Structure formats: structure tokens, C-alpha cells
Amino acid sequence: MSADTGPTTTQDRPDPVGPGAPPRGRTGGLFASEVLTLFRRRRTQAILGVLAGVPILIAVAVKLSSAPRPGEGPPLLDRVTQNGLFVGVTALVVSVPLFVPLAIGVVAGDTIAGEANLGTLRYLLLAPAGRTRLLAVKYASTAVFCFAATLTVVLTGAVVGGALFGLRPVTLLSGDAVSVPESFVRALLVAAYVSVSMLGMSAIGLFVSTLTEIPVGAMAATVTLAVTSQILGGIPQVDWLHPYLFSHHWLDLGDLLRTPVVWDSFVANGRLQLAYVAVFTALAWARLTTKDVLS
Amino acid sequence: MTDLAIRTRALTKRFRRHAAVDGIDLVVPRGSVYGFLGPNGSGKTTTIRVLLGLAGATDGEVEVLGRPMPTDLRAVLPRVGALVEGPAFYPFLSGASNLRRFDAADAGASRRSRDARVAQALDRVGLSNAAGKKVRAYSLGMKQRLGIAASLLRPRDLLVLDEPTNGLDPQGTREVRSLVRSLAADGTTVFVSSHLLAEVEQICSHIGVMSAGRLVAQGTLDELGGAGGSRVRVTTPDGADAARVLTGLGLGAPDVTADAVVAAVPVQLNGSAPAPEDVVAALVAGGVRVRGFTVEHDSLEDRFVALTGEGFDVVR
Ligand SMILES: Nc1ncnc2c1ncn2[C@@H]1O[C@H](COP(=O)(O)OP(=O)(O)O)[C@@H](O)[C@H]1O
Ligand SMILES: [Mg+2]
Numbered sequence: 001m002s003a004d005t006g007p008t009t010t011q012d013r014p015d016p017v018g019p020g021a022p023p024r025g026r027t028g029g030l031f032a033s034e035v036l037t038l039f040r041r042r043r044t045q046a047i048l049g050v051l052a053g054v055p056i057l058i059a060v061a062v063k064l065s066s067a068p069r070p071g072e073g074p075p076l077l078d079r080v081t082q083n084g085l086f087v088g089v090t091a092l093v094v095s096v097p098l099f100v101p102l103a104i105g106v107v108a109g110d111t112i113a114g115e116a117n118l119g120t121l122r123y124l125l126l127a128p129a130g131r132t133r134l135l136a137v138k139y140a141s142t143a144v145f146c147f148a149a150t151l152t153v154v155l156t157g158a159v160v161g162g163a164l165f166g167l168r169p170v171t172l173l174s175g176d177a178v179s180v181p182e183s184f185v186r187a188l189l190v191a192a193y194v195s196v197s198m199l200g201m202s203a204i205g206l207f208v209s210t211l212t213e214i215p216v217g218a219m220a221a222t223v224t225l226a227v228t229s230q231i232l233g234g235i236p237q238v239d240w241l242h243p244y245l246f247s248h249h250w251l252d253l254g255d256l257l258r259t260p261v262v263w264d265s266f267v268a269n270g271r272l273q274l275a276y277v278a279v280f281t282a283l284a285w286a287r288l289t290t291k292d293v294l295s
Numbered sequence: 296m297t298d299l300a301i302r303t304r305a306l307t308k309r310f311r312r313h314a315a316v317d318g319i320d321l322v323v324p325r326g327s328v329y330g331f332l333g334p335n336g337s338g339k340t341t342t343i344r345v346l347l348g349l350a351g352a353t354d355g356e357v358e359v360l361g362r363p364m365p366t367d368l369r370a371v372l373p374r375v376g377a378l379v380e381g382p383a384f385y386p387f388l389s390g391a392s393n394l395r396r397f398d399a400a401d402a403g404a405s406r407r408s409r410d411a412r413v414a415q416a417l418d419r420v421g422l423s424n425a426a427g428k429k430v431r432a433y434s435l436g437m438k439q440r441l442g443i444a445a446s447l448l449r450p451r452d453l454l455v456l457d458e459p460t461n462g463l464d465p466q467g468t469r470e471v472r473s474l475v476r477s478l479a480a481d482g483t484t485v486f487v488s489s490h491l492l493a494e495v496e497q498i499c500s501h502i503g504v505m506s507a508g509r510l511v512a513q514g515t516l517d518e519l520g521g522a523g524g525s526r527v528r529v530t531t532p533d534g535a536d537a538a539r540v541l542t543g544l545g546l547g548a549p550d551v552t553a554d555a556v557v558a559a560v561p562v563q564l565n566g567s568a569p570a571p572e573d574v575v576a577a578l579v580a581g582g583v584r585v586r587g588f589t590v591e592h593d594s595l596e597d598r599f600v601a602l603t604g605e606g607f608d609v610v611r
Contacts, residue, residue, distance in 0.1 A: 029399040032399070033396050
């Protein structure tokens with residue numbers, strides 16, 4: 001199973017730790033434990049439940065009303081009745097400004113501050129988890145949550161939409177019709193796009209979370225930053241700032257719904273998010289590796 | 296290889312200007328059960344945080360198991376089990392799941408033996424029956440036990456237990472004491488802090504006393520117990536004569552009552568103080584009717600009150 005423990009019996013032998021031979025890090029175990037702990041939490045399940053409620057709400061509302069005409073309501077809403085899969089895509093698009101950032105803010109803001117608040121941070125560090133390793137695992141599990149959140153919306157939408165409206169070929173923004181399997185791929189692409197969009201914000205949340213022992217504070221600060229970024233993005237007077245805002249490309253996912261797919265915004269968004277991830281994980285690292293854990 | 300489990304030199308930890316730990320030189324021999332005593336707020340937990348690399352020292356050096364901390368933290372901590380400032384858990388996970396999570400955080404712990412080790416640790420603290428229960432539903436005493444179980448997930452060379460009897464009833468306190476004894480018998484060094492002398496006195500081989508951030512005494516139990524003051528008590532109707540004789544022998548400040556005289560054996564003369572039989576002989580030679588004679592030593596408790604300037608919160 002693992003090369004570094006040598007032959008193992010069911011009982012651990014006293015671990016001989018020779019001079020200069022720190023235990024080789026196996027990060028898989030902690031990562032699995034982190035993801036398991038995250039998704040076993042009622043709170044996480046409740047957040048995913050709320051996100052799943054968005055496509056259900058949209059599907060039921062559309063079903064109960066007359067079919068929306070093109071250009072009416074949120075973008076793509078008129079596609080919903082053609083192909084139930086678009087319920088999920090529409091729901092994700094309307095959730096991008098607030099619901100998704102709220103969900104990510106809660107999880108990212110809780111990463112370190114939540115452990116500090118419970119007091120478990122000191123026991124993880126005494127294990128020893130290693131501060132850098134712990135931070136890497138926390139960020140990776142937040143990223144997993146980003147994908148879980150968007151997939152929850154898209155897949156719930158696909159199931160509910162499929163049941164209420166059926167799955168048929170659909171006309172994209174470019175006017176081309178795509179098959180059902182192809183439209184499913186597009187829906188997953190949109191989920192991936194939104195997940196990637198949230199990676200920069202996740203890094204900001206991780207950093208904020210290293211600054212405090214009060215998780216709610218870190219969550220609120222992270223969500224506030226996401227809202228502020230979007231408000232600034234809507235003010236033309238500061239348009240010089242717009243390309244640097246982490247929310248700049250959040251809604252540029254129309255390119256994924258054309259034939260052929262235009263990847264420009266995906267790439268531009270990816271680059272921007274990567275820059276945020278680099279800067280804020282570095283700040284979080286600098287903070288956590290030097291901080292006194294007194295909680 | 297040193298024979299010390301913990302060694303600090305002039306260890307200081309300041310919070311802003313305030314020195315929570317003020318230049319202490321801890322010497323904890325391997326194989327000892329070291330009682331780290333001091334009133335609340337005297338700096339015990341802060342010292343432990345610095346020893347284990349949770350907080351950085353403002354000044355001074357720390358060695359744990361012969362290696363510098365926090366430099367060699369990754370090699371040292373797997374060999375150290377610790378309970379710091381009370382237990383802490385994920386309330387929404389079961390006791391066993393909590394232990395599995397802490398074990399998973401240890402990169403060197405074998406995943407294959409995890410369940411067996413968790414079960415064994417739970418069994419050792421008598422929590423097997425509550426293993427599947429959410430920690431939210433645990434009592435304070437059960438959490439304390441679970442915290443001790445977490446420190447026993449792997450064979451350890453050093454156990455650091457910060458106030459391990461907090462929240463435990465007398466029965467639980469006894470169990471912790473016997474657990475510490477059995478671990479010490481296996482050769483584990485145990486560093487146990489408490490603000491209650493009475494709770495650890497019986498199990499310790501060594502003691503260090505903290506007061507306002509300073510280590511005011513350190514040594515074996517015998518060294519500390521013997522270093523206290525002692526007095527002679529003479530039961531006699533001839534108080535004035537007895538007082539004169541005792542003063543002549545160099546004993547201090549006789550306290551004369553109707554039927555007895557109590558005089559202090561000066562601490563600095565402790566080694567060369569007159570033997571009790573010589574004191575009695577001198578009294579008898581001086582015409583004092585000696586009806587009773589005892590030498591009273593300060594108890595360890597008296598000694599701590601003197602050292603820390605304030606009382607311990609003594610149970611009872
Ligand atoms: N996080 C902190 N910030 C500032 N001062 C602290 C902090 N933690 C402890 N102290 C101070 O350090 C001193 C020692 O505290 P502590 O080590 O917890 O004592 P003990 O464990 O012996 O009860 C106290 O005066 C306390 O107020
Ligand atoms: Mg304390």
C-alpha cells in the first residue's frame with residue numbers, strides 16, 4: 001500500500017525516527033479526511049441543498065407559467081423548455097452573483113478559522129499535519145467544494161428539467177442546434193467555468209481565514225469582498241480596475257454556448273484566477289506558517 | 296543522545312510587553328513523571344505551546360527528545376502525545392471519527408492499522424462504548440478522556456498532558472493517575488501540568504513550580520519536599536526555660552504557649568542543625584520538663600504556598 005512504512009503488521013511498531021529523517025508526507029490521507037469531514041457536515045449539506053433548490057425553483061416556476069419568450073427573464077431562460085438540461089445552466093448563471101459566492105465564502109472562510117475556533121487546529125498541528133501541508137489540503141478541499149457546488153446545480157437542474165421538459169436538441173446562442181449529449185457536455189463546461197471562476201475567491205477566503213479565529217467573520221469578509229468586486233465591476237468610472245477584479249469574467253460564459261466553443265474567456269478567466277490563487281495562497285502561507293496558534 | 300526529554304534554556308514568551316513565560320530553564324529527565332505546577336495564569340499552557348511549536352519563543356532555546364524545536368518539529372511531534380489547554384473536537388463527528396481524523400493528519404501514521412489503534416486508544420480510556428456517539432453528546436469528562444485517547448494513538452516517547460484532570464470527577468481523576476502510572480511504567484516520559492498539587496503529587500517523580508511566568512523551583516519530589524522549613528515542638532510547662540535553651544542552640548523565633556514551645560529550625564542551618572536527640576538532651580540538661588518532642592516538616596503544600604506567594608486552589 002505505502003512504500004514508506006515497510007512491512008507493516010496490524011499494530012504499529014514504535015516508529016524509529018532516525019536523525020534527519022522526518023516522516024515522508026503522505027498527504028492523501030489528510031486530504032481524504034478533509035473532504036470527508038467537509039461533506040459530512042450538516043452545514044455543507046444544507047448549502048448544497050439550497051443550491052439544488054435554485055434549479056428546482058426555476059423549473060417549477062417555468063412549468064407553472066406560460067413559456068417565456070426569447071429575451072424575457074434571466075439569460076437562457078427561453079431555452080429551458082426546449083431542453084431540460086438548460087434548467088441547470090440557467091440556475092447556475094443566476095446563482096453566480098450571490099448564491100455561489102455565498103456558498104464558497106462559507107467554506108473558504110471556515111478553513112483555518114473554523115479549526116482555530118473549535119481548537120482542533122492545535123491538534124492537527126500537533127499530529128503533526130504540517131502547516132504548509134494543512135493549508136494545501138484546505139485549499140484543495142475548497143476547490144473540490146467549488147466543483148461540487150456547481151455540479152450540484154447543473155445536475156439537479158438536468159434531472160428536474162429532464163423530468164419536466166424532456167431532453168431535446170437545443171438551439172445555442174450562435175443559432176446552431178446541438179444534440180442532447182453535446183448539450184450535456186456544454187452544461188458541464190459551464191459548471192467547470194463557474195468552478196474555476198471561484199478559485200480566486202477561494203484563495204482570498206483561505207487567506208482571510210488565517211487572520212482570525214472567528215469563522216463567521218472570515219466568511220462575511222470573503223463574501224463582502226465578492227460583492228464589492230462585482231459592484232466595482234459595474235462602475236464605469238473605475239473601468240481601469242475592471243480587468244483586475246476577480247469577478248471580472250464571472251458571467252462571460254456565453255462563449256461556451258456557441259458553436260464552435262470560443263475559449264477566449266475561459267483562458268482569460270483561468271489566468272486571472274490563477275494570479276489570485278498564487279497571490280492569496282502565498283499570503284495565507286506566509287501568515288499561517290508564522291502565526292502563534294493560541295486558540 | 297541526551298537523557299533529557301525536555302530542556303529549555305532561558306525560555307521566554309512575551310505577549311506584547313507582558314512576559315507570560317520569563318526565562319525558564321526546564322530540565323525534564325527521560326522516564327520521569329514531571330509535575331508542572333503553578334496557579335492559573337502562571338504560564339504553564341504558554342510554555343507547553345512553545346515546547347510543541349504551536350507558538351514561537353520570544354527568546355531562549357527549546358529541546359524536546361534531544362532535538363531543537365521548532366526546527367525538528369516534524370521528527371519530534373510524532374513521538375509526542377499531547378493534550379493542550381483542554382481537549383478539542385469536531386462536535387458533529389463521532390469519538391472514533393475524531394480520532395481517525397487526527398491520526399490521518401499525522402503523515403507517518405499507518406492507515407492500515409488506524410482502526411485498530413483507534414479502538415485500542417478508546418479502550419484504554421474506557422470509551423469503547425461511546426465510540427460511535429457524536430462528540431456533541433459527550434460530557435466534559437468524556438471529552439477529556441477522548442483527548443487523552445488522541446494522545447495515545449501511537450506509541451509515544453513523551454506525553455504532554457496539560458491539566459488532564461480538568462472536568463473529571465474523583466473517580467476519573469484516579470483513573471487518569473493510574474493511566475499515567477502505567478504509561479510511565481512502559482518508559483514513557485510524562486510531563487503533566489496542573490494547578491492542583493494534590494492531583495499529581497502522588498504520581499510525580501519530579502516537580503517544577505511556576506509562578507507568574509518564572510520557574511521558582513524544580514527538582515525531584517524528595518529534593519523539594521526536603522528543602523522546606525522544619526520546626527521543633529516541645530510540649531512542656533517550662534516554656535520560658537525551653538525558649539532560652541532552643542535560642543541558645545540556634546533555633547529561631549520560639550513561640551511560647553501555656554504548655555508548648557515551637558521553634559523554627561533555620562533553613563540555612565538545615566544541614567548542620569542539631570540532631571533532635573541533642574536538642575532533647577540540652578533541654579533536659581537545662582531543667583526543662585520535656586513531656587513531648589516532635590520535629591515538624593513543612594508539607595509540599597506549605598512549600599508551594601510559600602513559593603507561589605498565593606495558595607493553590609486546593610481541593611477540599
Ligand atoms: N493569547 C494570549 N494573548 C495574551 N496573553 C495571553 C495569551 N494567552 C495567555 N496569555 C497570558 O499569559 C499568561 C499565562 O497564561 P497561561 O500560560 O494560559 O497560564 P496557565 O496555563 O498556567 O494557567 C497569563 O497572564 C495570560 O493572561
Ligand atoms: Mg493552562
